[in-house]
Amino acid sequence: MKTIINPDKPDWVNVLKRPTQTVDDIEATVNQIFDDVARNGDQAISKYTEMFDGCTLNSIEVTTEETQKASALVSEELKKAIQLAKSNIESFHKAQKTERVFVETVKGVKCWQEKRAIQKVGLYIPGGTAPLFSTILMLVVPAQIAGCKEIVLCTPPNAKGNIANEILYTAQLCGVTKIIKVGGIQAIAGMTFGTETIPQVYKIFGPGNQFVTVAKQISTKFGVAIDMPAGPSELLVVADTSAHPAYVASDLLSQAEHGADSQVILVTDTLEFITNVQNEIEKQLEQLPRKDIAQNALKNSKAFMIESAEDALQLINSYAPEHLIIATRNDDFFVNNIQNAGSVFIGNFTPESAGDYASGTNHTLPTNGFSRAYSGVNLDSFTKAITFQKISEEGMLQIGKTIELMAEAEGLQAHKNAVTLRLNDLK
Amino acid sequence: MKTIINPDKPDWVNVLKRPTQTVDDIEATVNQIFDDVARNGDQAISKYTEMFDGCTLNSIEVTTEETQKASALVSEELKKAIQLAKSNIESFHKAQKTERVFVETVKGVKCWQEKRAIQKVGLYIPGGTAPLFSTILMLVVPAQIAGCKEIVLCTPPNAKGNIANEILYTAQLCGVTKIIKVGGIQAIAGMTFGTETIPQVYKIFGPGNQFVTVAKQISTKFGVAIDMPAGPSELLVVADTSAHPAYVASDLLSQAEHGADSQVILVTDTLEFITNVQNEIEKQLEQLPRKDIAQNALKNSKAFMIESAEDALQLINSYAPEHLIIATRNDDFFVNNIQNAGSVFIGNFTPESAGDYASGTNHTLPTNGFSRAYSGVNLDSFTKAITFQKISEEGMLQIGKTIELMAEAEGLQAHKNAVTLRLNDLK
Numbered sequence: 001m002k003t004i005i006n007p008d009k010p011d012w013v014n015v016l017k018r019p020t021q022t023v024d025d026i027e028a029t030v031n032q033i034f035d036d037v038a039r040n041g042d043q044a045i046s047k048y049t050e051m052f053d054g055c056t057l058n059s060i061e062v063t064t065e066e067t068q069k070a071s072a073l074v075s076e077e078l079k080k081a082i083q084l085a086k087s088n089i090e091s092f093h094k095a096q097k098t099e100r101v102f103v104e105t106v107k108g109v110k111c112w113q114e115k116r117a118i119q120k121v122g123l124y125i126p127g128g129t130a131p132l133f134s135t136i137l138m139l140v141v142p143a144q145i146a147g148c149k150e151i152v153l154c155t156p157p158n159a160k161g162n163i164a165n166e167i168l169y170t171a172q173l174c175g176v177t178k179i180i181k182v183g184g185i186q187a188i189a190g191m192t193f194g195t196e197t198i199p200q201v202y203k204i205f206g207p208g209n210q211f212v213t214v215a216k217q218i219s220t221k222f223g224v225a226i227d228m229p230a231g232p233s234e235l236l237v238v239a240d241t242s243a244h245p246a247y248v249a250s251d252l253l254s255q256a257e258h259g260a261d262s263q264v265i266l267v268t269d270t271l272e273f274i275t276n277v278q279n280e281i282e283k284q285l286e287q288l289p290r291k292d293i294a295q296n297a298l299k300n301s302k303a304f305m306i307e308s309a310e311d312a313l314q315l316i317n318s319y320a321p322e323h324l325i326i327a328t329r330n331d332d333f334f335v336n337n338i339q340n341a342g343s344v345f346i347g348n349f350t351p352e353s354a355g356d357y358a359s360g361t362n363h364t365l366p367t368n369g370f371s372r373a374y375s376g377v378n379l380d381s382f383t384k385a386i387t388f389q390k391i392s393e394e395g396m397l398q399i400g401k402t403i404e405l406m407a408e409a410e411g412l413q414a415h416k417n418a419v420t421l422r423l424n425d426l427k
Numbered sequence: 428m429k430t431i432i433n434p435d436k437p438d439w440v441n442v443l444k445r446p447t448q449t450v451d452d453i454e455a456t457v458n459q460i461f462d463d464v465a466r467n468g469d470q471a472i473s474k475y476t477e478m479f480d481g482c483t484l485n486s487i488e489v490t491t492e493e494t495q496k497a498s499a500l501v502s503e504e505l506k507k508a509i510q511l512a513k514s515n516i517e518s519f520h521k522a523q524k525t526e527r528v529f530v531e532t533v534k535g536v537k538c539w540q541e542k543r544a545i546q547k548v549g550l551y552i553p554g555g556t557a558p559l560f561s562t563i564l565m566l567v568v569p570a571q572i573a574g575c576k577e578i579v580l581c582t583p584p585n586a587k588g589n590i591a592n593e594i595l596y597t598a599q600l601c602g603v604t605k606i607i608k609v610g611g612i613q614a615i616a617g618m619t620f621g622t623e624t625i626p627q628v629y630k631i632f633g634p635g636n637q638f639v640t641v642a643k644q645i646s647t648k649f650g651v652a653i654d655m656p657a658g659p660s661e662l663l664v665v666a667d668t669s670a671h672p673a674y675v676a677s678d679l680l681s682q683a684e685h686g687a688d689s690q691v692i693l694v695t696d697t698l699e700f701i702t703n704v705q706n707e708i709e710k711q712l713e714q715l716p717r718k719d720i721a722q723n724a725l726k727n728s729k730a731f732m733i734e735s736a737e738d739a740l741q742l743i744n745s746y747a748p749e750h751l752i753i754a755t756r757n758d759d760f761f762v763n764n765i766q767n768a769g770s771v772f773i774g775n776f777t778p779e780s781a782g783d784y785a786s787g788t789n790h791t792l793p794t795n796g797f798s799r800a801y802s803g804v805n806l807d808s809f810t811k812a813i814t815f816q817k818i819s820e821e822g823m824l825q826i827g828k829t830i831e832l833m834a835e836a837e838g839l840q841a842h843k844n845a846v847t848l849r850l851n852d853l854k
Contacts (some may be wrong), residue, residue: 081828084533092540105786106787109786111788116766131837202799212435225797258839288841317546346815347817352835357833362814380807384800386769392776399781402784403509403784405505410560411717415779417677
């Protein structure tokens with residue numbers, strides 16, 4: 001972690017630069033696999049599963065029997081934990097339901113907005129060393145509340161052709177429609193075009209490595225929506241001496257262990273606090289199984305000493321962190337004035353991992369500064385707002401002239417004519 | 428307009444295909460201009476304005492004096508029309524405000540969601556034959572209600588270096604922060620990177636030709652959000668003999684006059700109605716100044732005779748129209764069951780042009796089948812939802828164990844440790 005003291009504002013852009021990666025090499029591979037899957041469907045899917053996951057499958061769709069067997073192998077203790085997390089995520093996302101918005105803007109001109117579920121959604125859950133079953137909760141629970149009809153989950157099999165028990169348990173608990181053993185670029189291509197086994201979907205959600213990330217970007221060229229552009233995960237902690245250095249260190253490390261390209265940032269008002277946190281990091285790091293990953297992430301990371309709270313706030317808003325922990329005497333100042341952040345954790349007993357798993361908020365959040373313009377995944381991510389309008393004869397008499405004048409001024413005579421015809425019949 | 432009678436469902440994909448355009452050639456030009464603007468700022472902007480708009484400008488920022496002069500030249504009648512439209516759009520978008528969502532998911536675990544404005548937004552308004560001032564209302568009104576701090580408007584100057592009076596009047600009426608005389612790819616590049624004169628923004632809204640569309644797509648690679656992917660405008664009318672063929676024809680034509688690549692579709696249950704509408708189209712077409720454009724668009728267009736209302740509904744949901752007019756005896760059936768549409772117009776006195784200008788709904792809508800997953804522009808398009816959580820000591824005792832178990836099962840020891848440290852202090 002590099003320490004930076006009261007940086008000048010013109011330097012912020014440079015000191016806040018995120019570690020970047022180029023994706024140009026990957027695009028060619030993605031395009032080639034997309035083309036193959038679009039043409040050859042399941043046959044292409046099998047080919048890439050053999051190539052990348054090293055396994056040959058008779059059937060890529062997970063059976064009910066398989067799910068039942070896997071679920072039986074998950075400990076009761078973990079099942080209860082997953083159920084409590086699910087219940088909290090449900091409460092928080094159910095509360096996000098909005099009623100129909102109805103306004104009669106002018107007498108006889110009734111306008112309303114209704115949210116309707118996206119009918120077919122696809123979720124990608126990475127495989128690899130850790131089974132990220134928590135992400136299933138974060139995506140399937142709101143999809144169910146929204147009323148999505150078809151919820152497809154793709155996740156890569158291991159070399160033996162299996163999916164982690166926790167993933168299968170959580171998927172069936174939440175009510176996924178179909179679980180498919182397919183990962184990487186080929187999974188995203190499959191959900192983009194549809195194959196004999198994989199349903200075509202309208203929107204794709206979920207995290208993944210750089211191949212999956214680029215594949216999701218490319219899928220948008222074919223009319224599929226995605227949850228948000230992805231980048232490495234990140235955490236900014238703003239803390240003063242009212243915070244515990246050991247807690248702050250543990251939070252920074254919990255972000256750093258995600259990947260070598262993760263970034264963690266500490267903003268505080270004394271050098272002493274930075275030193276204390278760094279000492280704690282050294283101590284805690286020794287105990288971590290993912291020590292190497294965390295150490296690499298810490299190389300990208302920075303500790304800022306900034307005396308003025310106003311400047312600290314501005315710097316945080318410039319950076320636009322995915323996760324923001326606020327542990328200061330004047331929490332309210334930061335809470336009330338933060339403009340750009342994905343999810344905010346307030347006080348000494350609110351570690352980021354609470355939101356990652358069980359508080360109820362969603363953990364699929366905008367990285368890479370996207371929180372300036374993007375929301376994290378929420379109930380609305382699984383719906384779209386449709387507007388409706390119904391105009392009576394009286395309503396047309398009220399606004400017809402306005403429409404005629406505006407259409408004419410825009411040079412759109414046929415737009416005007418659609419009103420003129422009706423107005424003539426009403427006169 | 429091609430007539431298609433009761434098409435088989437497997438053929439729907441083909442008969443509903445939209446006219447497409449390739450953008451590969453354009454991408455190279457866009458990349459080159461983006462690179463130039465990123466490096467050379469205003470100097471590059473001036474160069475492209477000379478090249479594409481044929482004018483040399485001393486200053487690209489519109490002055491207050493210029494706006495005042497232009498406003499004085501707009502007729503009082505048109506001003507009143509614009510003001511009425513503005514007032515309706517305001518009522519409808521103000522009603523879309525949502526309160527903070529607050530849930531205590533477990534005792535001591537407080538979670539909430541708040542919408543905060545996107546601080547800097549950029550709007551693109553095309554130049555060309557018709558000054559699309561109505562789009563300014565559709566974008567600036569919700570941006571103001573959301574509380575966006577900086578609202579930048581870019582629009583190309585004509586060969587004399589001027590902007591249409593109506594555009595300047597509407598921009599100042601709505602409270603645009605800065606109006607810049609710049610169009611095309613260079614405008615989008617300017618708002619993406621920022622130049623000496625053009626502010627960098629977080630999200631870009633607004634319509635444009637295929638160059639602007641591709642430029643907006645490319646801007647997302649540089650971390651800028653966009654309102655939605657764009658495509659040619661389209662309208663689907665579902666009507667039966669309770670509708671007036673003349674009205675239906677006028678609505679189809681008002682869409683067809685937008686551009687030669689527009690698409691209009693009629694779905695009805697008798698051949699006779701199709702014939703009546705087609706006769707009306709022939710008649711009305713003769714009177715239109717944009718007859719050639721409309722005629723070309725009609726070549727891409729189709730009239731479906733489908734006997735079953737259930738099948739008609741399914742076809743409409745498959746197509747996912749941007750604009751949907753429902754003028755049938757059983758309007759409610761379609762209104763209640765439509766899943767994919769941008770904006771819906773109900774009954775004989777609700778032409779699409781009402782929503783284009785003055786009913787109060789937004790006219791920036793998902794084309795190209797994107798209404799399966801995207802909303803039209805609405806108040807939320809100018810905000811992002813941030814989640815907050817605050818956990819008390821009691822709350823940590825309630826959910827700590829759950830977090831530990833889940834983090835451990837995902838192999839994320841540092842995530843677990845952030846909780847264990849806190850739990851140990853509480854024991």
